Amino acid sequence: MSLRLRLLLYIGISLTALWTLVATWMFIDARQSLGQALDNRLAASARMVAGLVSQFPEPQDIAAMGDKPLDVVARDGVACEVSLVRGEVVIETVARTAGSPELMHADPGFSTYIYGNKRWRTYVLRQGDVQIATADSIDVREALVKELILSAGVPFVVALFGTLIVLWLGITRGLAPVERIRSLLARRRPGDDSPLPEVKAPVELQPLLHTIEQLLERLQDAIVRERRFTDSAAHELRTPLTGVKTHIQVAKLALQRRDEKATMEAALTSADQGVQQLQNILQRLLDLARLEGHSVAKEVSDPIEAASIAIEALKPMYGDSIGRISVQGADNSRPVRAARPLLVGAIQNLIDNAIRYAPTDTPITIRLEPQSNGTMHISVLDEGAGLNAQERAQAVNRFWRGDPKIPGYGLGLSIVNAIARRHAGAFELLERDGGGLEARLTLPVAGDTTLS
Secondary structure (H helix, E strand, O other): OOHHHHHHHHHHHHHHHHHHHHHHHHHHHHHHHHHHHHHHHHHHHHHHHHHHHOOOOOHHHHHHHOOHHHHHHHOOOOEEEEEEEEOOOEEEEEEEOOOOOOOOOOOOEEEEEEEOOEEEEEEEEEEOOEEEEEEEEHHHHHHHHHHHHHHHHHHHHHHHHHHHHHHHHHHHHHOHHHHHHHHHHHOOOOOOOOOOOOOOOOHHHHHHHHHHHHHHHHHHHHHHHHHHHHHHHHHHHHHHHHHHHHHHHHHHHHHOOOOOHHHHHHHHHHHHHHHHHHHHHHHHHHHHHHHHHOOOHHHOOOOEEHHHHHHHHHOOOOHHHHHHEEEEOOOOOOEEOOOHHHHHHHHHHHHHHHHHHOOOOOOEEEEEEEOOOOEEEEEEEEOOOOOOHHHHHHOOOOOOOOOOOOOOOOOHHHHHHHHHHHOOOEEEEEEOOOOOEEEEEEEEEOOOOOOO
């Protein structure tokens, strides 16, 4: 259902229901007022006839007045009857209007009776031995009510449909800026990185336009990053692929010659190393794509101690280098809510990066520091050459390496940064006062974070 039709239904049904309630209320009130007015007319007619009757000195002279004094009452559609009350039982009618029902036995005051298969509203007034009864037909009253409904209902229905038409036009005009924005985005070509042209829109739509502009900027940034990533990945993969191809060709040539077994084995070994390098690069690319494309919330179970994770990260690797690695602040460590394999991988990447770029005779420290703002700092400190401010900003980019001569793929710090962001944390590289580099991973402690 379109927004235009939905708004028309919501507002139209609300207005129709409200107007119907008001119209029903007014109709009931008007019907009651009309009934009271007609009842008052019956009572006034009876009192007028009573005034005429009171001019006769004797009740017996009433019969001599005939029907002429009642003609005035009959012109208003009111039936009237004058009777003499003799004793408790006998009532004698002495005068009545033409077509008047027999009202001699009607109760005093207002009543509703059926006479001659017709309903009548009656009013009976007694003055001594004289009874004056007036009545009008209920059918006449109902006809007046129907005329009232038609006279008020037809304009109401016309006004209601007119309101719905005006409402439809107003909603269409009010949604015109949305249609302009949709048309503007529909005409936008792929790859167009120009800002949105100015669109006249009400205040309520300005946040939407601002959000769309921000979304387009983020999409453009993502496209630029992916383009750079693709270029870098193609370059990084081209080198080992070229090496593998070259070594296979060397092996083929060695196979065709005698006494070249050693050359062939060396070429195949180098090709195998190139394949292993390709496999490692592809695995890290897959890990990075997984981190940037999916939530890790389902992988998180119970809170884990950062100290135990740091120690666990040291066990499966580093051989002789493990002696130069120490852990500080394990006693003050607080549990963090994170996916254990990812956190272990992040710390291992930081340690591996420190081992690659720091001299072999310098220590490497894993420092755990709980913070007052509900976070935990997990830092890996080395005493290598360090990085300047520009290099520290670029180091988290994929395939960036500080020294191309040092073996590596340029993906480790990118993976650590992605792990930090997926756990609502942060990753930064800091310069140490005594030289070297501090790679700081900040994670919220358990109970203080909501994973994305």
